[in-house]
Amino acid sequence: MTTTNKKFTGNFTQQEPITAEAIAAAVTVMESGRLHRYNVSENNELSETTLLEIEYAKYQDQKYCLACTSGGYALQTALRAWGLEPGQVVLTNAFTLAPVPGAITAAGGTPVLINTTDQLVLDLDHLEQTIKSTGAKVLMLSHMRGHLADMDKLMIILNQHDVALIEDCAHTMGATFNGIKSGNHGVMACFSTQTYKHINSGEGGFLTTNDDLLMAKAVILSGSYMLYERHEASPAPEVFEQVKYLTPNCSGRMDNMRAAILRPQLANLDANCQRWNDRYEAFVAKLAPVDIIDVPQEHQSAVEVHSSAQFAINSFNDQQNQAFLQACKEDGVELKWFGADKPAAYTSRYDSWEVLPTKPLPQTDKVLARLYDVRIPLTFSVEDYSIIGDIVAANALLIASS
Numbered sequence: 001m002t003t004t005n006k007k008f009t010g011n012f013t014q015q016e017p018i019t020a021e022a023i024a025a026a027v028t029v030m031e032s033g034r035l036h037r038y039n040v041s042e043n044n045e046l047s048e049t050t051l052l053e054i055e056y057a058k059y060q061d062q063k064y065c066l067a068c069t070s071g072g073y074a075l076q077t078a079l080r081a082w083g084l085e086p087g088q089v090v091l092t093n094a095f096t097l098a099p100v101p102g103a104i105t106a107a108g109g110t111p112v113l114i115n116t117t118d119q120l121v122l123d124l125d126h127l128e129q130t131i132k133s134t135g136a137k138v139l140m141l142s143h144m145r146g147h148l149a150d151m152d153k154l155m156i157i158l159n160q161h162d163v164a165l166i167e168d169c170a171h172t173m174g175a176t177f178n179g180i181k182s183g184n185h186g187v188m189a190c191f192s193t194q195t196y197k198h199i200n201s202g203e204g205g206f207l208t209t210n211d212d213l214l215m216a217k218a219v220i221l222s223g224s225y226m227l228y229e230r231h232e233a234s235p236a237p238e239v240f241e242q243v244k245y246l247t248p249n250c251s252g253r254m255d256n257m258r259a260a261i262l263r264p265q266l267a268n269l270d271a272n273c274q275r276w277n278d279r280y281e282a283f284v285a286k287l288a289p290v291d292i293i294d295v296p297q298e299h300q301s302a303v304e305v306h307s308s309a310q311f312a313i314n315s316f317n318d319q320q321n322q323a324f325l326q327a328c329k330e331d332g333v334e335l336k337w338f339g340a341d342k343p344a345a346y347t348s349r350y351d352s353w354e355v356l357p358t359k360p361l362p363q364t365d366k367v368l369a370r371l372y373d374v375r376i377p378l379t380f381s382v383e384d385y386s387i388i389g390d391i392v393a394a395n396a397l398l399i400a401s402s
């Protein structure tokens, strides 16, 4: 069934190439033979990884940054550094990606899931109820798909109940709330540099914090051995003295190759955030006139980075939902659907994470049932996103009237 006359032929998973500058930096690392972050020459050379940490801490307006193997690893490390006890409850979003509850499980915690609202942010009423019913002391908040909750209101609730916040900023690198970078509200924040995030080293991650002891523990946890003094975006040696024999080495360092290709990308990050948002605006402008399509609204204090777009069509029945996905696919537009019973590709619904002790969450089920998602690779132009928006809007209207 073909329902529109427009067709799109782009590849939704094609990222931009690594630039010549970044490739040259990686080649220099290879020529040096010093790929390991602590393998530095005699004259107090700062490795690419150390330089990247300094630059990212500065970008993030935080004192400290640790570069590591992945975003998921940063999340685990944050929980371990925070002092999570075996079996302890960690609150997190029901609407997130599997590595988030996975990190909690890996760190020995018990994930307890909080509902999402129809604006795709954490439901703060459900959060408060669950804090009261579980006595939880830590929230790992996923700013899923870049949507920022009311951070002021959230912090009031967390402070009132003495709950620590660890932020998963895999989708909010570069975003702000009240002019403050996302990742500056909690005690620690975690970022991913995996290919589909905002800077691309294939795999990689960051942990940032202003807290001396948490950073010292995170550095030792990441596998610094007793070479922690080769970190620069980290606290003074005296702080390490307090934790160095008490903190296990859970090896997960970043290497100089990845750091070398990330540093030039970091310099371009803000410009790219604007490019994502330009594409997003072109896309949602085409959905706005269609009554049956709901696009989540950003909080007035938030400046999000729309490296993907979400929309809902709550009036569709099961058959219309399937027909819509199929029609868009035939027109070359690959939509992800968060409501599927079975996990598919990167998306899975919370109730498929059967390792968790999860109760049904009808509110979240309702939101996810008709929630669609489209990637925004920067290899597509603004004009491409107008075409993609036209295809989505036309198919939605045709299927609603059929």
Ligand SMILES: *Cc1c(COP(=O)(O)O)cnc(C)c1O
Binding pocket: 070, 071, 072, 073, 096, 097, 099, 100, 142, 144, 145, 168, 170, 171, 191, 192, 193, 194, 203, 204, 205
């Ligand atoms: C990608 C992602 C992670 C994990 O990052 P990796 O670097 O792939 O381990 C965590 N949370 C969210 C929301 C993500 O999208």
